[in-house]
Amino acid sequence: xxxxxxxYPIHIEDIVSxxxxxxxxxxxxxxxxxxxxxxxxxxxxxxxxxxxxxxHEAWAVIKDVCPGVIVEQESSSHNSHxxxxxGPIIDIAKGFANxxxxxxxxxxxxxxxxxxxxxxxxxQVDFVVHVGVRGVDPFSLTAGISWNRDDILRHAGSRYAPTxxxxxxxxxxxxTDGKCAFVGKPCDIAALRRYMKHDPEIANxxxxxxxFFCAGIPSQNATWDLLHRLKVEKSTVKTFRYRGYGWxxxxxxxxxxxxxxxxxxxxxxxxxLNQKLQFRCKICPDGIGEMADLVCADAWDTPGxxxxxxERPGISMVIARTKLGSSILRAAINGKYVTTEPxxxxxxxKIQPYQLARKRAILARLMAMRVSRxxxxxxxxxxxxxxxxxxxxxxxLRQFLGMYRRINRN
Numbered sequence: 262x263x264x265x266x267x268x269y270p271i272h273i274e275d276i277v278s279x280x281x282x283x284x285x286x287x288x289x290x291x292x293x294x295x296x297x298x299x300x301x302x303x304x305x306x307x308x309x310x311x312x313x314x315x316x317h318e319a320w321a322v323i324k325d326v327c328p329g330v331i332v333e334q335e336s337s338s339h340n341s342h343x344x345x346x347x348g349p350i351i352d353i354a355k356g357f358a359n360x361x362x363x364x365x366x367x368x369x370x371x372x373x374x375x376x377x378x379x380x381x382x383x384x385q386v387d388f389v390v391h392v393g394v395r396g397v398d399p400f401s402l403t404a405g406i407s408w409n410r411d412d413i414l415r416h417a418g419s420r421y422a423p424t425x426x427x428x429x430x431x432x433x434x435x436x437t438d439g440k441c442a443f444v445g446k447p448c449d450i451a452a453l454r455r456y457m458k459h460d461p462e463i464a465n466x467x468x469x470x471x472x473f474f475c476a477g478i479p480s481q482n483a484t485w486d487l488l489h490r491l492k493v494e495k496s497t498v499k500t501f502r503y504r505g506y507g508w509x510x511x512x513x514x515x516x517x518x519x520x521x522x523x524x525x526x527x528x529x530x531x532x533x534l535n536q537k538l539q540f541r542c543k544i545c546p547d548g549i550g551e552m553a554d555l556v557c558a559d560a561w562d563t564p565g566x567x568x569x570x571x572e573r574p575g576i577s578m579v580i581a582r583t584k585l586g587s588s589i590l591r592a593a594i595n596g597k598y599v600t601t602e603p604x605x606x607x608x609x610x611k612i613q614p615y616q617l618a619r620k621r622a623i624l625a626r627l628m629a630m631r632v633s634r635x636x637x638x639x640x641x642x643x644x645x646x647x648x649x650x651x652x653x654x655x656x657x658l659r660q661f662l663g664m665y666r667r668i669n670r671n
Contacts, residue, residue: 272311272315273311273323274311276330277308279636283328283329283448283478283539283541283542283545284306284308284539285328285445285448285452286299286425286427286430287326287327287430287452287453288309289309289425290427290428290430291319291323292319295312296311297311297313298312299425301423301481304539305482305485306478306480306481325455326452326455326459327452329541330638330639331641332451332546332547332638332640332641332643333455333640336349344606346606346617346648347580347606347609348547348582349582350582351581351587352581352587352590353578353579353603353606354578354579354601354602354604355576355577355602356576356601357371357372357600358599359598360378360598363375363414363417365507366414366506367417367575368418369508369557369558369559370508370576371575371577372557372577372579373444373473373555373557373577374417375593376471376555376579376589376599377389377391377444378410378413379592379593379596379598379599380442380589381408381413382410385468385469386441387408387438387439388406388408388437388441389406389416389443390406390430390433390467391407391443391445392405392416392420392424392445393415399498399499400484400495400501402423403424404433418504419473419505421479421484422479422484423478424478426444426445426446426449427445430443430463434462434466440465440466441466441467443470443471444471444472445472446472447474447556448475450552453467454470469586469589470552470553470554471554471556472553472557473550473556473557474548474557474559474613475545475549477535477538477539477542477548478539478542479535479538480538480539483533484534486536486537487524490524491514491523492522497518498515499516500515501514504526509559509575511524511525512524512529527570543626543664544630544664546643546645549613549616550582551643553582553586554583554585555580555586555590556579556580557577557579558577559612560576560578561612578609579599579601620643620645621652622649623645623649624648624649625649625656625657625659625664626664627640628661629660629661629665632665633668633669635668
């Protein structure tokens, strides 16, 4: 962790210097590019580069929406369907895309991609804003627009690398007519949900927010490590995917000469990519997209609750968190875009044990930061105390000491 201490937050730089930036890019969208732009730093993460004076009005908005400053589950005080671990839940199911190409190409069961196709083909949205490859560089990711089924398929699949999908959202909306669905990481969704209260036009035009379970954002340098393990030079790669083409799918580099090199998901994620996660992810209480309308995840339905990662037909977990999300999911089921079956919170606990443990660990980690006089984001409505108590004192102390040692090692 960066050792710099500062009064927090006075400037965008304070969020960055205290390692609390999530790299979502919203600050660069709110402020003109000549003042703030997103750039990859030496550690391989997108961070805002401040090149001028940020207007006071823009800073007031940024400070109220930045997930490095605040994340708030506002439905927690009045949502009768709220689960203290898993957030608001109206519907919870597991299933798959009925279209075999969608199911095969997507990262799990293809439900997220199928829902986007349904939204487009039912004319509920005019376009989708989500992350895809920019140009011919297979490692350059940016938020782009999908207009139809073919576009959705080109954008399908997980990307275990830094992305700043909110960086150009306002520009996209300013140059594109109609209503859209936005897909992003949980921190992107949390930021956009709060920003929509400041911008009625965006709130009116971004009609549905969709997310996925996130275990953290790996550095771009972790991708270079993966290529090294694959014994492939970056310059020779024509296409690259982290997953997909089966479930869980393999990390695969296809070179210009037609050769390819692959690594199984358990090795690529478990041994390489997750070794270089950004710090903000380690104190994130919302890897599950609590502020989204709909959220999807892998349904690792295996004995004992931990996946064996054997290749099989993909299955997605899908949660509708709002009435809007529920109506979309049910209509997509009725329209034969997805097939689902009901599941339970108990099943979710077994399928996603990492997210359960993570929720119980966050308060201890935050307390270690505060004892060390490190600034922390404000997390509201996420039941951190209740979850910490369920984790037990031994677990709490281990998490506290682990974080304390990490941030004080220098």
